[in-house]
Amino acid sequence: MQYTVKEVAKFAGVTIKTLHHYHKIGLLKPCKITNAGYRLYGSTELEQLQQILFYRELDFSLEDIKKALKDEPSRLECLTNQHELLMARKQRLERLVKTIEDSIVHAKKGEVMDKSKMFNGFNKEEWENALSEQGKYLKEKYGYTMPKVKEHQVDNLNEQATEAKQFICGISNALKNGWKADDERIQQMLENHILCLKNHSHNINAQSFAAQAKFFVEDDFHRNMLENEQIGLSYYLCIAAELYAASN
């Protein structure tokens, strides 16, 4: 089956001009050209076009796309690579959303925002560099940056409270960032938290923790505590704990 420029353009959501352009620079050649000079594209070309568009979405220059497709002719490899890049871009977007949310909070309070925070997500390097080693670890594990914890605060007495706070904070951020309740990182957080509770001689396991979370939803005091931290948190925690218990 072969398609004219108009058909391809409609499929892919590009203009005919774009197809002309890609032909001219040798990025996407039609599989056949009629006597009259009409361009005709086959399904192979459609696949190529799809890949081109993915790369374009990732702000590759057309020149770079050409190279990428030449260097990596295996479609599967290409797609996998693109998938990874897209995910990275999604994370960047999520940081931007977070920055904007921070800005909204500050704007509501009429406060001035910190200059470096203000451009969080725009400047990649800076973001990475701003993270301390510990922060990085936390970020990877919990997806947020902790305000620096001072060493002397972390003595045995309030270790548990600190952990609980971190846990709540982490779950809350996960909710804000839209992570699914069965996201691996959350399951990991739950596991750590439950382990920590165990270490402090609470007799607890995944099941009983889920039951406790359910109780939090029903109990006014605990629900309010959680909901004050973040609207919806008690419900999110309840479902996350349930899923964790079920998968355990």
Next chain:
Amino acid sequence: MQYTVKEVAKFAGVTIKTLHHYHKIGLLKPCKITNAGYRLYGSTELEQLQQILFYRELDFSLEDIKKALKDEPSRLECLTNQHELLMARKQRLERLVKTIEDSIVHAKKGEVMDKSKMFNGFNKEEWENALSEQGKYLKEKYGYTMPKVKEHQVDNLNEQATEAKQFICGISNALKNGWKADDERIQQMLENHILCLKNHSHNINAQSFAAQAKFFVEDDFHRNMLENEQIGLSYYLCIAAELYAASN
């Protein structure tokens, strides 16, 4: 506190040239220019730059950004709009990720993919539909073309959509106000909604609705829809529906 071009550029992750350019076209003027002609920026200008960058991220042209900032001088309003557009973009990205995952599956099996599926997420019409009314309004106003809405879709479907929107809005408010998930008023809302669905020939009852709500938590698309409305909403709805089904 005032900053030179280099400092601002470093903060915001842009080049000095970009600042020059924005100055030239009148998009971002320095708050002061020294005798030697050096540009100096204050914190107001940093805020403006932040907003410009958010809009740029959303592929607004600089001309459109200028208009947007002129028409909507309230920072808070601006930020809220940008937040919404960013979330829409995130959804689009998620669709692209899905498309690429589909493509990988097909590629592994060596199958050829359906042409329309192949470009899912690229086609503008589709993702414009994902935008809320406000987002649409914004894009229209500042130079985005909207696809035409077909008339015949807009009667019967519309009624249902209106009810659904009201329902979601009501539940969302309940969550924000801290009502318990088994609050009588919520149970009432659920009953009405399910009744309404029944009237439109969905074969549904309390149990299947609860199952559906659970599915919403798991399904990326539906969860995002709800979470965009209000963080935690999908989880709240899931638990409320569960309790309603249980008491029924």
Next chain:
DNA sequence: CGTAAGCCCTCCTCCAAGGTAAGAGTCAAG
């Protein structure tokens, strides 16, 4: 058969959003 409506072609110019480079002034430290 002619002709009109859609397609399609090439070639040309134009646009935004900067990048690059040249040539020169400014500033702070030593």
Next chain:
DNA sequence: CTTGACTCTTACCTTGGAGGAGGGCTTACG
């Protein structure tokens, strides 16, 4: 007072197309 880092303006270049002119296909209809 010199040196190096910083800044300015001006002018031209680049990318990824958009728009339009001018002119061929193709096909359906009378």
